[in-house]
Amino acid sequence: MVEVSHKVDPQQIRNFYIGQKHNKSQHYIKYNYYDPPSTEEEINEFISYSEVKFELKQYQKEYDRLFAAWQNNTDKEKSHIIQDCCDQLDFVEDEKRINSAKCLVYISLGNYGEHQQLIDPMQQNNQLLFDLDIISILKQSLNHACHRLETASITNLNTTDHVSVCCKEIDLYLTILFMVLIFNKENEVLKNYEIIEFLFDLVVRLKEHFTKTFPLKKLMMTLHKALLITFGDHDDEKEYNDLKATVRTMYGLSNENCDFNVKCRPEDLYNFVYQSSERYPTFTPPKITKKITTNPLTISASSDLTVAMGLSRASENVDLPYQTLFPSKSQQHQNVNSKKQTPMSSDMTVEANMLPFTETSAVVPYSLSEASSIWLKHLYVSTANYQIICEREKAIHRWERWNDDKRQIEKDNIDDKVIHKAPEKQAKLLDRIEHVYQTIVSNFQSIVVVFLKLLLSTVTMTGKDKEAEIVEDVNVTRHRESISKAVSSILLLLLKWFKMSHVLKFEYLGQVLIDSGCMLLILKLLGLQEVALLASKKTDDESLSFFGTLRQESKDTKDDEKIDEEDDNNDEEDDEEERYVNKRNLCWPINLLRILQMLTKRKTHRILLLVQYKSAAILKRLLKVGHPVLDLYVLKNLKNQVPFLGRKWRTVNMKTVSAIYSHCVTSLNDDWLSRPEGNTDVEESVVSKNRTNK
Numbered sequence: 001m002v003e004v005s006h007k008v009d010p011q012q013i014r015n016f017y018i019g020q021k022h023n024k025s026q027h028y029i030k031y032n033y034y035d036p037p038s039t040e041e042e043i044n045e046f047i048s049y050s051e052v053k054f055e056l057k058q059y060q061k062e063y064d065r066l067f068a069a070w071q072n073n074t075d076k077e078k079s080h081i082i083q084d085c086c087d088q089l090d091f092v093e094d095e096k097r098i099n100s101a102k103c104l105v106y107i108s109l110g111n112y113g114e115h116q117q118l119i120d121p122m123q124q125n126n127q128l129l130f131d132l133d134i135i136s137i138l139k140q141s142l143n144h145a146c147h148r149l150e151t152a153s154i155t156n157l158n159t160t161d162h163v164s165v166c167c168k169e170i171d172l173y174l175t176i177l178f179m180v181l182i183f184n185k186e187n188e189v190l191k192n193y194e195i196i197e198f199l200f201d202l203v204v205r206l207k208e209h210f211t212k213t214f215p216l217k218k219l220m221m222t223l224h225k226a227l228l229i230t231f232g233d234h235d236d237e238k239e240y241n242d243l244k245a246t247v248r249t250m251y252g253l254s255n256e257n258c259d260f261n262v263k264c265r266p267e268d269l270y271n272f273v274y275q276s277s278e279r280y281p282t283f284t285p286p287k288i289t290k291k292i293t294t295n296p297l298t299i300s301a302s303s304d305l306t307v308a309m310g311l312s313r314a315s316e317n318v319d320l321p322y323q324t325l326f327p328s329k330s331q332q333h334q335n336v337n338s339k340k341q342t343p344m345s346s347d348m349t350v351e352a353n354m355l356p357f358t359e360t361s362a363v364v365p366y367s368l369s370e371a372s373s374i375w376l377k378h379l380y381v382s383t384a385n386y387q388i389i390c391e392r393e394k395a396i397h398r399w400e401r402w403n404d405d406k407r408q409i410e411k412d413n414i415d416d417k418v419i420h421k422a423p424e425k426q427a428k429l430l431d432r433i434e435h436v437y438q439t440i441v442s443n444f445q446s447i448v449v450v451f452l453k454l455l456l457s458t459v460t461m462t463g464k465d466k467e468a469e470i471v472e473d474v475n476v477t478r479h480r481e482s483i484s485k486a487v488s489s490i491l492l493l494l495l496k497w498f499k500m501s502h503v504l505k506f507e508y509l510g511q512v513l514i515d516s517g518c519m520l521l522i523l524k525l526l527g528l529q530e531v532a533l534l535a536s537k538k539t540d541d542e543s544l545s546f547f548g549t550l551r552q553e554s555k556d557t558k559d560d561e562k563i564d565e566e567d568d569n570n571d572e573e574d575d576e577e578e579r580y581v582n583k584r585n586l587c588w589p590i591n592l593l594r595i596l597q598m599l600t601k602r603k604t605h606r607i608l609l610l611v612q613y614k615s616a617a618i619l620k621r622l623l624k625v626g627h628p629v630l631d632l633y634v635l636k637n638l639k640n641q642v643p644f645l646g647r648k649w650r651t652v653n654m655k656t657v658s659a660i661y662s663h664c665v666t667s668l669n670d671d672w673l674s675r676p677e678g679n680t681d682v683e684e685s686v687v688s689k690n691r692t693n694k
Helices: 010-019 039-046 049-054 056-066 075-088 094-108 119-131 134-154 160-183 188-193 195-205 216-231 237-250 266-279 303-308 321-325 331-347 366-377 383-404 414-421 424-457 471-501 503-515 518-527 546-561 563-578 583-600 604-612 615-622 628-644 647-652 654-663 682-693
Strands: none
Touching (some): 049 471, 049 546, 075 134, 094 119, 160 216, 188 216, 195 216, 216 424, 237 471, 383 503, 424 471, 424 518, 503 518, 615 628
16 A cells, blocks of 8 residues: 655645735835836936935026027037036036036936937937946046045045035035946946946945045945946846856856755855764765865865864954954853863763674665765765865965975965856956956945945934925935935945855955944844834825826826826826835845845854844734745745744744745755754854854
């Protein structure tokens, strides 16, 4: 009689979880996080409502005072106008420089006189500006303007008028630069201007000189756009996966198991082999055909690896950064307990068992042979794992040469050799990432401090922020939202692309973020604000936006046809307001959750810090939003903490546990739900973290 096995498919649990959701499905779940915003949306977000209301007319008025109507000029005359404006940017008089910058802004915004086709004149004008090398001129002018702002701050001559003039000038230059970037993003020559390095240099230089009138939003949005153009969008699956496959091929790694839902890491396989060999001395380890390493010592962090790398003395009594920044109340008690437990662990021995014999010879039990084949079948060596292994091997070789006074070179320049094997397009991208990293790595701490301060400045207590329908108040709210979105996107882009280049670049930036209190700040941002309310909070007004204002002006000449349709349009506007989705307030929480997940994934000491901060309650509250991408990254962060939250938490939150099981991918040896309570792998994680930092 054949036994029928009843299995519960994760899809069934997922459907049950969705059907049992007690909260109402919100209208903003249709917001696609991975879709890039349109050009019109980006420009509307970049230009504030107050600038549209009070300054656009000034730009046009200044241009009309100096030059003839733009559309009436020939291409040669247009080039002469731009050249004249650029020449005046070097003048000593502030007024002449600002007036010339206003004319250039008017040109870059498509000389908003032709209200029917707004994008086409913008495209043509910004391509003309780019062809006339406007970016080099803007970099020089921005550098001089920031230098004047620095000088005024250092010499205590920062009068209100002088600071406001400098900030206004920087604001105009950033507007031109942003528009040129948007409409020339397909031009490969644009990537040779090193705009990212220049903007990061501005961030570092002005760290202590930012004022209330400084255009921080425009600086962050321009930097984010420059990163997207230079590196590409990490959420573009085709481009990102192509580069990932190329990097794996360069390192000699196979792409066979990349699509497996359940994967096995080299550490898991070697742990299985070690435990099986300890328990069964006659067990024969499986033959690993995949390229990992010739030295099993480099697979995982251990005390033997520490000695082999020559770091045994350097790593003694090394405290984790968060232990000094955010000390735990029970830290000393835990240390005492661990010291008491170490003698007991040394006396424990593993019982060895001989493998059973058959009529012919000794064989491996079916359970072990099956386990071996499954481990090998699902073995996946990630690029990050292989890079860490290579770095450990290089460290061991260096230590051996130091002791033996040898001069041989083995595998020290493997990364340089690897880049040359890549196709031209991917090699250029990897070179750009490397160049950006080498340029800004010495200023990581300053850059991270600026970014985290900006994020902290955007925190608003829910219920306190009840703006009236005044343009200035709406501007303040949109300003905060845009900064949150831009800064979180920049950090996510840097982490993603640095990890693609080399895992140690990612680890270093991640450690700087951790040391600066990034995790606690993310929890504060998510905990003090009701994301569900912010996601439906209307802070956009089409009639006040850049494109909306220009369209309204063009429609004022056709009022006769609209008088009869006003009543019908009012009803439609009410329906649109009910269906309104604040994309910015959905984007930045997802970005922050993704950053938190990247910083804590497989880092037990950091996960314990999140447990200490009681982040599970904050994360669970975010599930009320109901957006699928937000839910996914909330559940991924909760999954990391479940083994340390205790049996009582799991018992009370079984719906959340079921949601984690149905939505999150598990590894082959993933014991996130069945792991016994305790700090069994804390020491191992700390050793791994210290080896990586060294």
